[in-house]
Amino acid sequence: MMCPYGKDYLIMSVRSLFLPIKSVGTFINCIFSSILDFFISAFDVVFSILQRWIGIRGMPYVFALPNLLIFGIFILFPMLLNFVYAFTGGIEFFPDRRPWVGTANFEQLLTCEDFIDPNTCYEDLFWRAVFNTSGYVISQVGLMVIISLITALVLNRNIKARGFFRSVYFYPVLLSPIVVALIWKWILQENGLLNGNIAGLGYDKVPFMVNAQWARFWVVIISVWAFMGFYTLILLAGLQSIPSELYEAAKIDGANDWQLFRCITLPLLMPTMLVVLVLSSIRAVQIFDVVFAFTGGGPGTATLYLVQYIYEKGFSSPSKQFGLAAGASLLMAGTLIVLTLIQLLLRREEA
Amino acid sequence: MSAVTTFLARRCGHTKLNITDIITYLYLFFGVVIMFGPILWLVLSSFKTAAEVIKFPPRLLPYRQDTIVVEGYDDPLPLFEVTLDDGSTIKLAQVRRIGLEGQMIDPANPGEIIKVHINDRKPIESVVFGLENYIEGVQSFNFGRYLRNSVVVTVFATILTLLINSMAAFALSKYRFRGRTTIFLIMIGTLMVPLSVVLVPVFLVITKVGWNNNLLGVIVPGAATPTGVFLLRQYMLTIPDELIDAARIDGASEWRIYSQIILPLARPALAVLTIFSVMWRWNDFLWPLIVLSRSEFFTLQVGLNSFQGELNVQWHLILAMTMLTLLPITVVFAFLQRHITTGIATTGLK
Known part of the structure; x- marks a missing residue:
């Protein structure tokens, strides 16, 4: 788009006050592109000097440097440092003052008389978190895959206003976890909308937030509510990539709807389904913020999940046990790496 | 039929x-x-009065009692519909309530006080979308401050992310240089490990750099997203190298090639990354929660969470503040929903 320069701006800015939105948009666009032009030219001076000095062969390093620097300092280095924390003990924060303890942290985390019962474990909180997280991952991922699959199949039918419905299901994905948690807390609290309706039907109020089983149940429902739009979109894209000739050919051969679904849709959608399965499990293992704002881990430790355990050990409990937090996060990272490797393998098979 | x-x-x-x-x-x-x-x-619910919010069972619409200003009384008086002994009903304003008896006056004739049993009166209500919760909330919640912090974080983090990610992607996709494969593999490798598992050491690094309670500590660490680099690199690989060679022959510097050939051509991928970055940053919670401990630096999400912790019972304020937090992203979605949904469907990342 052409942008007027110099005094034309003034004329435009005055005119844009009276003209329709379109010219205001043009005006804003022009401001942006002229600012951008200024920066590009300013950087060009610096980069040209650099280029004369180190030559074209050195330039890729210059381009990669800012990203690599931040990446190295804030992602790569902390990852290595995590091992230092995991193998040292004490309550000191700075690594040089922490005594080497070998695998003591891991022993502490993994010592259990009976692995089925968290009460017999040395670090019972960790095992509660592990059990809670496993239960959550299994039920949430299962429900998520089923519901997003049904929704994707429905949206893939020849329906009116598909774009609208797709947006409706997707909208909660954009909401922040805190907002999601507060919306549902407001509905599920003791005197909330749901209990109001239950009381209206003549039943007793249900303590959704106080009962451990109910709290776990709602955490699963809320996360499915919040994220299903995302997986539905991926599955919908997968469904739309199935060539329609296959269905037509099968119909000519006399296949019914159920056979079409079982013998064409399901097998061809399998790779996408597996991607959804792995992506949603990776996400589910890391569940934190929604639950933190919704139940805060309670009642008791009913909804205490792994990341919150790490957060509490490392940051919010009075005696900060960084070693345990780091050890637990390494164990969690191991799980995530396994899950991601599965995904990469599946992607390769798909390609 | x-x-x-x-x-x-x-x-x-x-x-x-x-x-x-x-x-x-x-x-x-x-x-x-x-x-x-x-x-x-x-x-x-966010438009309901504090009294209406705690009412059980809740009503769908934000009702509030009608009031009337009567001469001789400073505050507006609540209006009731009163059933008299003979069965007729009149509108009366209540002056005060004593036990089971309300002292009411007829607004038309304010001199005479009528005593009415509270079972004989019914409040006159109408649906009002009042903004009191929003006004009171903004004042007690320091909304402006949190909003400013959130906007600063989102805008600057997104600009920084786009700039450094696209530069790195340009280097990784358009040059052959020693260490390229290594860099790429390390980045792919760290794609697997989310920031939530390196909380403790990252906190140490931020402390050493001195970015505790500094918005920079929220903005910078997440800017070098491997995801963003990967996304942009894949897109830039599809841009033909001949364009670059031609520009070089014309004497363009490498920076000119990057900024005026590659960037404009990579616009679709940049748009997707912009949308994601805005979403990530606006909704981010765990990171700011760790870096920021002083409330004047809180982002909206951290502020909202601590607000609900402090004021566990003041739902009318929490609801209004939740609305204000949700509004910006909703407006963005309303305008860009087509781009967002197709962007996610094609790249499959969030």
């Missing part, structure tokens, strides 16, 4: 609505209720 149903069920160039179609639309309608219902309930 049957003519009407046939007319309603009629479809262009298609047979009648069959049972699966009906189930489909029922499902979709049910979905709209489930997805939008909670948000609608939040919107309606």
Whole structure:
């Protein structure tokens, strides 16, 4: 788009006050592109000097440097440092003052008389978190895959206003976890909308937030509510990539709807389904913020999940046990790496 | 009647609505209720008065009692509909309530006080979308400060992310240099490990750099996203190298090639990354929670969470503040929903 320069701006800015939105948009666009032009030219001076000095062969390093620097300092280095924390003990924060303890942290985390019962474990909180997280991952991922699959199949039918419905299901994905948690807390609290309706039907109020089983149940429902739009979109894209000739050919051969679904849709959608399965499990293992704002881990430790355990050990409990937090996060990272490797393998098979 | 149903069920160039179609639309309608219902309930509740909010069972619409200003009384008086002994009803304003008895006056004749048993009066209410919760909330919640912090974090982090990610992607996709494969592999490797598992050491690094309670500590660490680099690199690989060679022959510097050939051509990928970055940053919670401990640096999400912790019972304020936090992202979605949904469907990342 052409942008007027110099005094034309003034004329435009005055005119844009009276003209329709379109010219205001043009005006804003022009401001942006002229600012951008200024920066590009300013950087060009610096980069040209650099280029004369180190030559074209050195330039890729210059381009990669800012990203690599931040990446190295804030992602790569902390990852290595995590091992230092995991193998040292004490309550000191700075690594040089922490005594080497070998695998003591891991022993502490993994010592259990009976692995089925968290009460017999040395670090019972960790095992509660592990059990809670496993239960959550299994039920949430299962429900998520089923519901997003049904929704994707429905949206893939020849329906009116598909774009609208797709947006409706997707909208909660954009909401922040805190907002999601507060919306549902407001509905599920003791005197909330749901209990109001239950009381209206003549039943007793249900303590959704106080009962451990109910709290776990709602955490699963809320996360499915919040994220299903995302997986539905991926599955919908997968469904739309199935060539329609296959269905037509099968119909000519006399296949019914159920056979079409079982013998064409399901097998061809399998790779996408597996991607959804792995992506949603990776996400589910890391569940934190929604639950933190919704139940805060309670009642008791009913909804205490792994990341919150790490957060509490490392940051919010009075005696900060960084070693345990780091050890637990390494164990969690191991799980995530396994899950991601599965995904990469599946992607390769798909390609 | 049957003519009407046939007319309603009629479809262009298609047979009648069959049972699966009906189930489909029922499902979709049910979905709209489930997805939008909670948000609608939040919107309606946020306009309710503090008294109406704690009322049980809750009512759908934000009712509030009508009031009237009567001469001789400073505050507006609440209006009631009173059933008199003879069965007729009149509108009276209540001056005060003593036990089971209300002292009421007729607004038309304020001199005379009528005593009414509280069972004989019914409040006169109407639906009002009042902004008191929003005003009071903004004042007690320091909304402006949090909003400013969130906007600063989102805007600067997104600009920084786009700039350094696209530069790195340019280097990785358009040059052959020693260490390219290594860099790429390390980045892919760290794609697997989310920031939530390196909390403790990252906190140490931020402390050493001195960015505790500094918005820079929220902005910078997440800017070098491997995801962003990967996304942009894949897109830039599709841009033909001949363009670059031609520009070089014309004497363009490498920076000019990057900024005026590659960037404009990579616009679709940059747009997707912008949308994601804005979403990540606006909604981010765990990171700011760790880096920021002084409330004047809180972002909206951290502020909202601590607000609900402090004021566990003041739902009317929490609801209004939740609305304000949700509004910006909703407006963005309303304008860009097509781009967002197709962007996610094609790249499959969030």
